[in-house]
Amino acid sequence: MMKWMLAAGAAALAMSAPSAAERGGGKGQKGQSDQAQKSDRGGGGQKSHAQRSGGDQGRQMRSVQDDNRGGGRGGDKVRMSNRDNNRGSDRVRLENRQGDNHQGNQGRGHNAQIVRVDRDGDVIRGHGEGKFARIEGDRIFRVRDVDRRGVVRFRDVDRDDLFVRQLGYGVGGCPPGLAKKAVACMPPGQAAKLVGQPLIAATRLGALDSLPLSMRSLFYDNDDYYYRWGGGYMYRVDRNDGLISSMLPLFGAALLGQPLQPQYLNSYYRPSYFNAFYPNSPYDCYRYGYGYVYETDCMTGMVEDVIPTYDNGYGIGQLMPSSYGYYNVPFAYRSYFNDDDDYYYRYAPGSIYRVDRDTSLVSAVVALLTNGLSVGQPLPIGYSAYNVPLAYRSTYYDTPDAWYRYDNGYIYAVDPDTRMVRSVEYVIV
Amino acid sequence: MTRNVLGIALAMGLIAVSGCNQNDQSATAAKGAAAVKEAGDKTIAASLDQKGRFFTLAKAAGLDATLAGPGPYTVFVADDAAFDKLPAGTLDNWMKPEARPELTRTLSYQMLPGTVLAEDIGKAIDNGNGKAELVTMGGQTLTATREGDKIVLTDGSGGKATIAKADETLANGVVHRVDAVLVPGKTT
Numbered sequence: 001m002m003k004w005m006l007a008a009g010a011a012a013l014a015m016s017a018p019s020a021a022e023r024g025g026g027k028g029q030k031g032q033s034d035q036a037q038k039s040d041r042g043g044g045g046q047k048s049h050a051q052r053s054g055g056d057q058g059r060q061m062r063s064v065q066d067d068n069r070g071g072g073r074g075g076d077k078v079r080m081s082n083r084d085n086n087r088g089s090d091r092v093r094l095e096n097r098q099g100d101n102h103q104g105n106q107g108r109g110h111n112a113q114i115v116r117v118d119r120d121g122d123v124i125r126g127h128g129e130g131k132f133a134r135i136e137g138d139r140i141f142r143v144r145d146v147d148r149r150g151v152v153r154f155r156d157v158d159r160d161d162l163f164v165r166q167l168g169y170g171v172g173g174c175p176p177g178l179a180k181k182a183v184a185c186m187p188p189g190q191a192a193k194l195v196g197q198p199l200i201a202a203t204r205l206g207a208l209d210s211l212p213l214s215m216r217s218l219f220y221d222n223d224d225y226y227y228r229w230g231g232g233y234m235y236r237v238d239r240n241d242g243l244i245s246s247m248l249p250l251f252g253a254a255l256l257g258q259p260l261q262p263q264y265l266n267s268y269y270r271p272s273y274f275n276a277f278y279p280n281s282p283y284d285c286y287r288y289g290y291g292y293v294y295e296t297d298c299m300t301g302m303v304e305d306v307i308p309t310y311d312n313g314y315g316i317g318q319l320m321p322s323s324y325g326y327y328n329v330p331f332a333y334r335s336y337f338n339d340d341d342d343y344y345y346r347y348a349p350g351s352i353y354r355v356d357r358d359t360s361l362v363s364a365v366v367a368l369l370t371n372g373l374s375v376g377q378p379l380p381i382g383y384s385a386y387n388v389p390l391a392y393r394s395t396y397y398d399t400p401d402a403w404y405r406y407d408n409g410y411i412y413a414v415d416p417d418t419r420m421v422r423s424v425e426y427v428i429v
Numbered sequence: 430m431t432r433n434v435l436g437i438a439l440a441m442g443l444i445a446v447s448g449c450n451q452n453d454q455s456a457t458a459a460k461g462a463a464a465v466k467e468a469g470d471k472t473i474a475a476s477l478d479q480k481g482r483f484f485t486l487a488k489a490a491g492l493d494a495t496l497a498g499p500g501p502y503t504v505f506v507a508d509d510a511a512f513d514k515l516p517a518g519t520l521d522n523w524m525k526p527e528a529r530p531e532l533t534r535t536l537s538y539q540m541l542p543g544t545v546l547a548e549d550i551g552k553a554i555d556n557g558n559g560k561a562e563l564v565t566m567g568g569q570t571l572t573a574t575r576e577g578d579k580i581v582l583t584d585g586s587g588g589k590a591t592i593a594k595a596d597e598t599l600a601n602g603v604v605h606r607v608d609a610v611l612v613p614g615k616t617t
Contacts, residue, residue, distance in 0.1 A: 236525075246525055316491025336499045354494065364494035368502070368566040370542050382564025385553035385573075387543030389501045390598060406501070406543035 194244050199228065199237050202244060208235065234317070316362050332409020332427055333367060373407045379419045383407075389428070396425060472497045472601050473504055482512040482520065483539075489524055490533045500601030502566065503541035505582065505590065507610040515610060537567035538584070538613040544603050547595035550580055569613050582607065585614025 194202050202208060208228040221227060225245065228235050238245045280286055285298040294303050329337050329347050337345040343354050343363065352367040373380070387406045388396050396404035396411050403414040404425060411426040474497035477484040483506050487493050496504070512520060523532040541563055550573050553561035562570045563582075572583040580592045590609035597604040 333499065351495075362491070365491040366494045366498045367500075368492075368495055368537055368540065370564065370566060371568060380564065382562045382570045384557055384561045385541075385545045385563055386549040387503065387541065387545045389544045389602075408542070 194235070195246060196243055198242055199235060199244055202228075202235055316364060330369070330409060337366060369408045373405065373410070373412050373421050375412070375421050375423055377421055379403075379405065379414050379421055383414075392426065392428070470600050473500065473502065473599050473604055476597060476599050476604060477506060478509075482509045483507060486520075486523060486532060487536060490529065490536050492533075492536055496601075498601065501544045502602040503543065503545040504602060504604050505539045505541075505592070505607045505611060506604050507539070507590065507607050508593075511590075511607070511609045534567055534613050535610070538565045538569060538571075538611050540566040541571075542566060544598075546598075546603060547580055547592060547605065550592075551575070554580070565613075567613060571611060582611060584611040586612040588612050 199208070211227050211229055211234070224239055225236050226239060228237065235244050236246045237243070280298070283298055285296050287294045287296060296303055327339060327345070329345050329352055333352060337352060337354070339345060342357060344357060345366065346353050346355055347369070351365045351369060353362045354364040354366050355361065356363045371380075373383070383405050386398055386404070388404050388411055389406060392411060398404060398416075400416065402422070403416050405412050405414055409428050410424050411428070413422045413425045414420065415422050474484070474493055477496070484493065487496060496502070522528050523535070545563070550561060550563070553563075554573055554575055559574060561573045563573055564570050569585050574581050574583065576591070580595070582590045582592070584590070588609060588611065590607040590611055592605045593608050594606040597606070
């Protein structure tokens with residue numbers, strides 16, 4: 001029972017909404033002013049991050065309060081951008097015919113409501129069932145709601161081709177609506193097809209930019225290759241032929257609100273911690289695939305969240321998902337890793353990450369953690385060797401009555417006869 | 430008076446008994462204290478050759494901060510020659526972004542949680558009828574056995590590495606130098 005409660009707690013922590021974002025690990029009572037500032041600063045939550053580092057976009061979103069009407073104009077622009085994007089795509093054209101895409105809606109005068117946000121703060125709205133915002137250029141977002149103050153909250157963006165349009169550095173390669181939930185916006189299968197193609201193929205899907213400074217020490221341009229990033233992926237381009245030679249998903253693989261595709265999953269492998277961290281409930285079903293944990297709605301099968309894991313390459317240079325918008329570093333490590341003005345720290349299965357506030361990119365893996373021991377459970381295979389840190393060996397040494405084992409900041413007592421973990425003896429803080 | 434004497438005698442007896450029990454452990458404790466003193470403030474990251482292959486790869490995987498962090502970890506560090514023995518192109522491949530999963534799995538396979546001295550591995554081997562399973566930070570295990578007076582680690586792929594220089598104690602763990610790169614078994 002306790003195990004389930006702990007597991008559920010861990011899962012709840014891992015799944016919590018970014019609204020809880022705050023600077024963690026501080027020395028206690030810096031107080032609420034600090035937190036209030038944080039909601040402006042970015043605090044790790046993608047929502048606020050998008051406002052801060054998104055710069056112009058954040059201001060545009062807030063500027064909706066100065067709205068005007070004029071859906072026709074917005075509709076035209078949307079239609080035009082859509083045509084550009086969908087050229088040659090039968091699938092997307094079909095979606096348009098079904099009226100699933102805003103192009104169809106507006107083109108036929110189906111009362112689609114358009115929210116247009118320009119740099120100068122003008123907003124043009126139409127009427128109808130769907131609401132879409134077009135922000136400067138080709139960026140098109142589905143509007144989730146507009147509150148009384150006129151602040152627009154964006155939801156997922158139309159269809160996957162549009163997801164990745166004109167997305168650059170600043171919002172983590174995703175539109176604000178997606179960045180809030182934070183996954184890369186391109187499914188891996190689609191993305192992989194870009195390898196071997198000219199860089200322009202990727203540019204069609206999303207604006208690319210030079211790497212942020214924090215990444216250049218890792219992926220520096222040289223005589224053979226140069227790097228660009230956008231749309232949730234980083235591209236390495238061969239200077240000789242100008243073709244994309246490889247790409248790194250900055251984070252994520254699936255599309256929120258989309259059905260979980262079988263190819264995202266690998267059936268025969270699951271990390272050992274999977275069940276403990278992600279127990280299924282009647283409402284939330286978790287699946288694992290190639291380094292990502294997918295939280296899906298059990299009823300619909302739609303992806304609700306995507307969570308990275310360390311052991312499949314998640315780490316430095318990748319985007320920290322906004323579901324990690326709160327300080328969740330295990331207590332034993334909190335004295336070491338406090339959020340500060342430049343970085344915040346987040347725990348995800350396998351490790352503690354240091355995340356750059358400006359980019360939301362993981363800049364370092366500051367600690368690796370194991371799957372953990374738990375009191376009342378048998379000592380897992382692999383802990384037969386005494387491993388207590390040197391400084392604690394004078395107190396916690398193996399005797400015929402008790403063994404001591406270190407794990408993730410804790411020293412546990414183990415019954416030598418039954419090999420059961422008996423208690424937590426010491427917390428190294 | 431008699432009661433006092435009895436009490437003192439009992440207390441001394443207890444001390445004596447506990448002293449007997451702790452003879453063995455006090456040596457361990459003393460060794461631990463000495464090791465802590467010797468370790469000083471130097472971290473695992475600082476102890477490694479900054480231009481060596483292991484640390485270069487650790488930096489590529491973002492683990493240099495881990496090795497400079499609180500730990501503690503036990504790290505089996507293969508020398509450059511051992512890395513050179515890997516199949517041609519392996520190192521170059523590991524430096525590529527798309528090989529990050531393989532690199533992180535490999536590096537975390539060289540690390541154990543906590544501070545495990547060679548003596549501790551030796552005892553675990555003796556208690557385990559000749560072999561000991563050691564859990565790594567990546568979750569997979571290594572198998573330790575004795576070959577002569579050396580400790581040999583067998584990895585998930587069947588490869589073997591011998592601890593060539595043991596017990597380099599540091600502020601955040603211990604480094605054992607090994608003569609081969611430990612390669613985890615396939616997970617998928």
